[in-house]
Amino acid sequence: MLPEASCKYGYEECKATADWLLDHAPVQPLVGIVCGSGLGGLADMLKDQKVFSYSDIPNFPQSTVCGHAGRLVFGTLKGQPCVCMKGRFHLYEGYPIEKITMPIRVFKLMGVETVILTNAAGGLNQDYKVGDIMIIKDHINLPGFAGRNPLCGPNDERFGTRFPCMSDAYDRKLRQLALDVGQELGYSHFLREGVYCVLGGPSFETIAECRMLNRLGADAVGMSTVHEVIVARHCGMRVFALSLISNQAVMDYSSEDKANHEEVLQTGEHRSQQLVKLVSTIVTSVDQHRRGESTKSQH
Ligand SMILES: O=P(O)(O)O[C@@H]1C[C@H](O)[C@@H](CO)O1
Numbered sequence: 001m002l003p004e005a006s007c008k009y010g011y012e013e014c015k016a017t018a019d020w021l022l023d024h025a026p027v028q029p030l031v032g033i034v035c036g037s038g039l040g041g042l043a044d045m046l047k048d049q050k051v052f053s054y055s056d057i058p059n060f061p062q063s064t065v066c067g068h069a070g071r072l073v074f075g076t077l078k079g080q081p082c083v084c085m086k087g088r089f090h091l092y093e094g095y096p097i098e099k100i101t102m103p104i105r106v107f108k109l110m111g112v113e114t115v116i117l118t119n120a121a122g123g124l125n126q127d128y129k130v131g132d133i134m135i136i137k138d139h140i141n142l143p144g145f146a147g148r149n150p151l152c153g154p155n156d157e158r159f160g161t162r163f164p165c166m167s168d169a170y171d172r173k174l175r176q177l178a179l180d181v182g183q184e185l186g187y188s189h190f191l192r193e194g195v196y197c198v199l200g201g202p203s204f205e206t207i208a209e210c211r212m213l214n215r216l217g218a219d220a221v222g223m224s225t226v227h228e229v230i231v232a233r234h235c236g237m238r239v240f241a242l243s244l245i246s247n248q249a250v251m252d253y254s255s256e257d258k259a260n261h262e263e264v265l266q267t268g269e270h271r272s273q274q275l276v277k278l279v280s281t282i283v284t285s286v287d288q289h290r291r292g293e294s295t296k297s298q299h
């Protein structure tokens with residue numbers, strides 16, 4: 001017997017949402033940006049904005065977490081048409097995993113080619129400091145080990161293949177571009193490259209869990225991004241992702257430190273200017289890169 005098709009957030013619903021947005025938006029976006037906890041300021045960099053409340057968008061989930069405003073912002077960045085999610089969805093909010101990632105498929109159906117994801121994360125790597133920005137080069141999908149993968153269930157070939165590759169999930173050229181841009185901006189002393197591990201949350205990790213994750217090869221731990229990355233790669237979009245190290249994961253039994261959401265939001269505020277500068281310069285360069293590629297292909 002075939003498994004029951006769970007079509008609640010399937011192709012037709014994503015297409016209806018994408019069509020509705022395209023009918024109402026001022027631009028057709030090529031770049032999609034997802035703002036992490038406390039990083040909603042990234043949306044402010046867009047010019048000529050048109051803002052939609054998630055509650056007004058057909059089929060869209062609602063934000064329930066402080067630091068996630070629940071607004072979709074369309075606009076341009078140096079002429080580049082963009083869409084920015086000011087607020088994302090997390091497993092711990094109680095949403096089905098395919099609902100968390102539904103906006104990524106809506107991005108795809110609106111014509112987005114490159115997705116830039118940001119998050120706040122706890123630093124596991126002992127060389128990292130609070131306020132560092134980590135370019136994600138790879139991930140560990142811990143919920144995926146237990147079968148929680150957004151691609152579980154019937155595969156819709158209109159989005160992508162049944163068995164997508166993930167060894168190249170984080171675009172190498174965009175990572176290099178970010179390192180170059182970071183160097184030009186004088187950010188190299190707080191720019192890192194590392195491995196992000198997703199957990200379900202909402203409780204923060206125990207000391208033993210942090211030690212284990214670090215030994216497994218994770219440099220930072222969080223509660224998001226990976227599911228969105230898997231869905232974005234499944235449907236062929238280019239992915240770039242950043243973690244803001246918002247707090248140091250507690251790894252020492254003598255420490256009095258306690259992870260908390262207030263610190264996460266505060267670090268976002270402190271680093272927001274540099275993060276905006278970094279992301280906006282990358283987006284502008286992505287455009288030049290794309291134009292360069294299309295000029296090349298015409299010759
Ligand atoms: O949406 P992100 O991954 O930035 O949010 C992180 C994980 C939790 O939602 C929250 C914990 O402070 O921040």
Ligand SMILES: Nc1nc2[nH]cnc2c(=O)[nH]1
Nearest residue numbers: 120121122221222223259
């Ligand atoms: N799981 C997890 N998510 C975070 N988001 C921001 N900081 C943290 C953290 O320390 N752990």
